[in-house]
Structures are given as structure tokens and as C-alpha cells.
Ligand SMILES: [Fe+2]
């Protein structure tokens with residue numbers, strides 16, 4: 171066959187990159203349309219090839235097509251109009267959306283089994299957290315991997331990041347890293363303002379996904395670190411309420427395999443604060459050939475405001491499973507299972523998502539692990555915001571950030587409307603070795619009584635919160651809460667108070 175290894179990936183807003191390989195020179199052209207055999211549109215792209223020791227690749231063609239409509243089937247042919255027809259479906263414009271997640275695929279019978287199950291899952295986009303072909307310098311294995319995944323990867327976008335098996339450095343003879351990976355698996359790095367194919371981000375249906383590179387520099391002065399901070403600064407939780415990060419080497423891992431590796435714990439020591447401060451919802455990893463899910467974590471401890479960490483590195487590769495876990499199971503490890511399989515991340519709306527793990531050996535798509543996740547965008551609890559009365563008809567808004575941000579509040583009386591804004595001040599304090607975040611205070615008003623206000627702290631793209639002002643006349647209800655602390659009992663008390671429809675809370679001391 172002339173046209174082989176056809177696959178697609180997302181490329182900026184409403185565009186798709188089509189990639190394929192030919193053994194003879196053919197044009198980098200894609201013909202496409204919304205009905206079979208009817209090619210209303212065409213687009214041109216570029217062609218490249220690479221050499222690796224004695225191996226010379228075929229012509230690798232990349233063409234970006236679009237703008238495309240969301241949730242629509244497209245039919246396409248690569249190179250020439252008489253070539254075989256393929257089709258794909260674009261992801262939806264808004265929720266619900268379903269991701270399939272499978273790392274460390276390789277190309278064994280177990281890989282085929284994983285791919286069969288993924289094909290049945292009705293997913294929209296596949297996320298592959300590294301270790302793709304396990305070619306390990308035998309370049310023809312990249313070609314067979316391309317053929318193996320084509321039935322799926324030509325129908326739905328596959329978004330990948332690199333693993334250690336993609337490095338393929340050969341001492342003295344081939345010093346360049348990622349030669350084959352970069353030539354074959356071009357990802358939308360330029361579209362996301364990244365200087366390297368080894369880290370990038372994309373947005374789809376209300377989800378911002380950041381694909382980090384575990385095997386390229388990640389230190390505080392590195393390009394990747396700088397780009398990550400810039401990319402997080404562009405995240406707008408109104409547009410993308412969900413924030414997902416993908417790495418290859420897991421930052422949290424209670425398997426005996428790959429314990430304490432620099433790419434995992436070293437990267438975590440540099441970047442954990444950044445992800446925590448940005449309220450990342452989930453971090454996916456591969457590398458460890460097993461499944462493990464952690465609770466929300468920050469600095470080795472359960473923390474309701476940290477990301478959920480999930481390792482899904484059991485796609486089916488030739489190295490086999492990582493069978494041994496540390497004993498006893500750490501408290502922060504919620505579920506671990508050394509079997510081959512894949513995960514599904516179904517985001518229902520801006521608030522709720524379902525994560526499920528599907529072993530290859532279980533029939534009929536049964537999930538062996540299942541957990542509902544609530545987005546941080548829908549949950550003001552982790553933004554450290556509180557309000558208080560401040561003179562007649564004014565309210566003081568206080569919040570804390572880990573990075574310098576402006577002390578500004580945008581507010582109005584309807585959702586999304588930021589009719590007014592007000593500026594305030596920022597302070598910080600030190601206590602022994604502890605240094606606080608930036609504590610912002612902004613007074614807003616004059617406000618109407620007994621009225622619901624919507625507000626955002628720091629920027630118009632931060633999560634929207636609401637409050638109700640107290641009435642101007644009786645009746646009025648106070649809640650009185652002393653010595654709350656922060657135990658399970660405190661949570662119960664707060665639960666009861668939140669159901670009481672009070673106007674103002676009085677706290678007679680002993681807060682935290
Ligand atoms: Fe692996």
C-alpha cells in the first residue's frame with residue numbers, strides 16, 4: 171500500500187493535523203469533505219524524512235486541515251484523490267467529552283487487546299503519556315507501530331508526549347535525541363507557543379491539557395518551566411473549567427519499579443508548587459507498567475486542593491508488568507493494580523467527571539476502578555477566598571495566591587457580567603521559616619442590600635464566585651460558630667451551617 175501509517179492529531183482551534191508515510195515521493199495534500207467520495211476542500215502541508223544509522227525513513231507528510239465543524243464526521247484522502255478513503259470525527263465543542271488514556275503501548279498481543287477495548291469505548295481524543303513503539307533504535311518497528319495504531323489513530327485524534335523509549339540516542343554514532351519521535355509524531359507545539367515538540371498544550375471542549383516532557387530540561391531556568399508558567403497564565407477557567415497535565419515519569423508512585431527516579435521526583439520538586447497553585451485537576455503519567463490512582467495530593471500528603479495523580483502505564487508493551495508494589499500501601503495511594511488496560515476520563519460538564527480503569531481481562535467494558543471528580547473551577551473551597559462587611563454597603567474580599575497577581579476584583583449582579591471593578595492592596599508575612607502567599611484585600615461597593623453578586627478575584631478569567639448581601643431590614647439570621655478548627659467535626663458543622671441560609675456569620679475566636 172502506498173499510503174500508510176495514517177493518523178490525526180488536534181492542531182489549534184478547529185483544525186486537525188493529518189500525518190502519513192509513503193515509500194515514494196507523493197504530494198503533501200489532503201482532500202476532504204463531510205460526505206464519502208465528495209471532497210469539497212483540500213489543503214497542502216509539508217514533507218520530511220530522517221536518517222538513523224543505516225535506516226532511511228519513508229516520506230512523512232504533515233497537513234493541517236480546517237476550520238472544521240465540531241462533532242462532525244469528515245472523509246479524507248491523502249496525497250492523491252484516488253488513494254484509499256479514511257474518516258474521522260471531530261471532538262465536540264463543549265461537554266460531554268471522553269478521553270481514552272493509555273501509556274506504554276508497545277506492539278504486542280496485549281497492545282492489540284488494549285486497542286480493541288479502546289476502540290469500543292466511543293472516546294473522542296486519546297492521550298498517550300509516552301513510550302509508544304518500543305522500537306528502541308530498530309527503526310522499522312516505528313513503521314509497524316504506525317500500521318498497528320492506524321485503524322484507531324486515523325479515526326480520532328491521538329495526543330502524545332514522549333517517554334524514555336523515544337530518546338533513541340546511540341553512543342557516538344547517533345547523538346541526537348528523539349529523531350524518530352519528532353519526525354513522526356509532530357504535536358501542536360507551535361500552535362501552543364512552545365519552542366519544542368517535547369512539551370505543548372491543547373484545548374478541547376472546555377479542557378486545557380498540558381503535555382509535559384519528562385526527558386527534556388525541566389529546571390526552574392529551563393524553556394519548559396518558563397513555557398509552563400506562561401501557558402498556565404493563559405488558562406481561562408470560564409473557557410476551560412478543567413485543567414489536566416500529562417507527564418511520562420510519575421511524580422507519585424508506590425510501585426517498586428522506577429522508585430525515586432530523577433525524571434519523576436526531580437521534576438516534581440521543581441514543578442509541584444506551580445501545578446498546585448494553578449489548581450490542576452488531574453495529572454496523568456505512564457512509565458510504571460501498572461495502574462495506580464492517588465487521592466488529591468500536595469507534598470506527599472492528602473490535600474483537597476492538590477491534583478489527583480493517576481499512573482496508566484499498562485498499555486501492553488513487551489517489557490511486561492511491574493508487579494511489585496511497596497508494602498504497606500501509602501495512605502495517599504487509593505487504588506493500585508498491576509494489570510494491562512486503559513483508562514477513560516469522561517467529563518460530563520464543567521463540574522463533574524468520571525474516571526474509570528478498564529483491565530484487558532475484564533469483559534464488556536467493566537471498570538475495576540471508578541471515581542467521580544469535581545472540578546476546582548466549580549469549587550471555591552480551594553481559592554482561599556472569604557468576604558466580610560466593611561462599612562455601610564461595602565464588602566471586603568480577601569484571597570491568597572502563591573504567585574504575584576493584581577489586587578483587583580471584578581463584579582456585577584449577573585453571571586459573567588463584570589460591570590464593576592475595584593482595586594485594593596496586597597500584603598505578605600513571614601513567620602520563622604514560613605513565608606505566606608500574597609494576601610489580597612479589596613473593598614467593593616456601594617452594593618445593594620439582599621442582592622446576589624458575582625465576582626472574580628485577580629483577573630476576569632479566574633473562577634466566578636458569588637455572595638448575597640445582608641438585608642436592609644429585619645428579618646436577619648446570624649450563625650454563631652466558635653473554635654472551629656479543621657477536623658472531620660468541623661466539616662460536619664460547616665455542612666450544617668451552609669444549609670441554614672444565614673446572612674452573617676459571627677466567629678468568637680480560635681479559628682484555624
Ligand atoms: Fe514503559
Ligand SMILES: [Fe+2]
Nearest residue numbers: 301333334457
Ligand atoms: Fe518509560
